[in-house]
Amino acid sequence: MQGILWTGTEVLCVDDLSVEAPGPRRVAVEVDIAGLCHSDLNPVTGNIPQETPVVLGHEAVGRVVELGADVDQRWHGRRVTLTVLPSCGHCEHCRSGHEHWCRSSASRPHSPFSRHGQPVHQFVRLGAFAARTVVNESQLIPLPETLDPKVAAMLGCATVTAFGAARQQARIGPDDKVLVTGAGGVGLNAIIAARYYGARHITAYDAHESKRALALRCGADAFHTPDTAESLASIAPDNGFDVLLECTGVPALLREGFLTMGWGGRAVIVGLPTRGTELNLEVRDLFNDKALLGCRMGSVPPRRFIPELAAAVGRGELDLTPVVSTIVAPDEVNELIASLGRGEIARGYLDFRDR
Numbered sequence: 495m496q497g498i499l500w501t502g503t504e505v506l507c508v509d510d511l512s513v514e515a516p517g518p519r520r521v522a523v524e525v526d527i528a529g530l531c532h533s534d535l536n537p538v539t540g541n542i543p544q545e546t547p548v549v550l551g552h553e554a555v556g557r558v559v560e561l562g563a564d565v566d567q568r569w570h571g572r573r574v575t576l577t578v579l580p581s582c583g584h585c586e587h588c589r590s591g592h593e594h595w596c597r598s599s600a601s602r603p604h605s606p607f608s609r610h611g612q613p614v615h616q617f618v619r620l621g622a623f624a625a626r627t628v629v630n631e632s633q634l635i636p637l638p639e640t641l642d643p644k645v646a647a648m649l650g651c652a653t654v655t656a657f658g659a660a661r662q663q664a665r666i667g668p669d670d671k672v673l674v675t676g677a678g679g680v681g682l683n684a685i686i687a688a689r690y691y692g693a694r695h696i697t698a699y700d701a702h703e704s705k706r707a708l709a710l711r712c713g714a715d716a717f718h719t720p721d722t723a724e725s726l727a728s729i730a731p732d733n734g735f736d737v738l739l740e741c742t743g744v745p746a747l748l749r750e751g752f753l754t755m756g757w758g759g760r761a762v763i764v765g766l767p768t769r770g771t772e773l774n775l776e777v778r779d780l781f782n783d784k785a786l787l788g789c790r791m792g793s794v795p796p797r798r799f800i801p802e803l804a805a806a807v808g809r810g811e812l813d814l815t816p817v818v819s820t821i822v823a824p825d826e827v828n829e830l831i832a833s834l835g836r837g838e839i840a841r842g843y844l845d846f847r848d849r
């Protein structure tokens with residue numbers, strides 16, 4: 495079957511990938527479309543260590559087509575998006591409603607993939623750039639049939655991350671002046687989230703001028719690039735920003751963004767910096783009720799939070815379509831990666847429906 499591999503030297507679309515049948519508590523999902531997220535490029539750029547070859551992809555919508563032993567029969571045929579966070583269902587975190595802290599979400603996955611008898615790894619326990627993948631039952635999020643597949647796929651990663659960061663960590667409310675650094679898939683979702691949760695003013699900052707129209711369409715009140723703003727401090731309101739949603743993973747932006755926040759400000763680290771990155775801040779600067787907050791996949795339990803977002807989309811309260819860009823065949827993946835790198839697109843998708 496078709497799939498997209500990072501071989502260690504190139505991103506390759508192949509049609510001779512094999513996937514095993516689901517074992518106990520696991521299911522097979524036929525992928526319809528999958529979004530290309532910056533995190534998919536982390537193994538490619540060396541930002542995170544990853545054994546190769548590996549099937550990339552983690553932001554997908556599809557349908558459950560085969561159940562392993564001990565799986566609830568009601569999953570069969572369900573339309574789902576996938577979460578990178580499996581949960582065991584019985585540890586202290588799962589029992590207290592914090593399934594996103596379950597240590598099984600950091601476990602070393604068993605990969606279902608192989609090619610000509612040789613093992614192929616599964617990126618972040620999903621490997622969604624494949625016509626079919628096998629995941630844990632706990633990674634399934636049921637979705638309505640009516641939801642636009644491009645929006646449905648995005649809910650599983652970029653949207654849940656941004657909305658969780660805005661709601662759970664930043665606790666954005668009506669008086670907040672928000673700075674969003676990075677206007678990629680997650681950053682644009684963060685702008686929409688800040689607007690959705692009622693922020694008073696939203697400033698977006700991105701390296702690419704080409705993101706201006708998109709950021710404004712998503713709800714930003716102001717947009718800056720390094721060319722239009724001498725520094726983040728120069729675009730901060732009088733008493734500083736109330737919230738920073740740092741979506742680039744660039745440590746200098748995190749530090750500078752943190753320093754632009756006023757008293758009571760909340761800085762949320764949404765973008766993941768390279769391993770080993772340290773942050774140099776004067777502790778005294780936190781004294782005025784400022785907070786620096788980590789955020790992993792939105793810091794929310796995905797199986798409760800994502801269906802809530804899907805329902806808001808269904809009711810017409812939430813429009814995520816401005817973030818949606820192009821959709822291409824799997825063998826055009828390298829062109830899609832190139833246009834993502836040039837800042838030409840927000841969320842591009844690979845279409846696996848032509849199986």
Ligand SMILES: [Zn+2]
Nearest residue numbers: 531533651652
């Ligand atoms: Zn992602």
Ligand SMILES: [Zn+2]
Nearest residue numbers: 582585588596
């Ligand atoms: Zn658990």
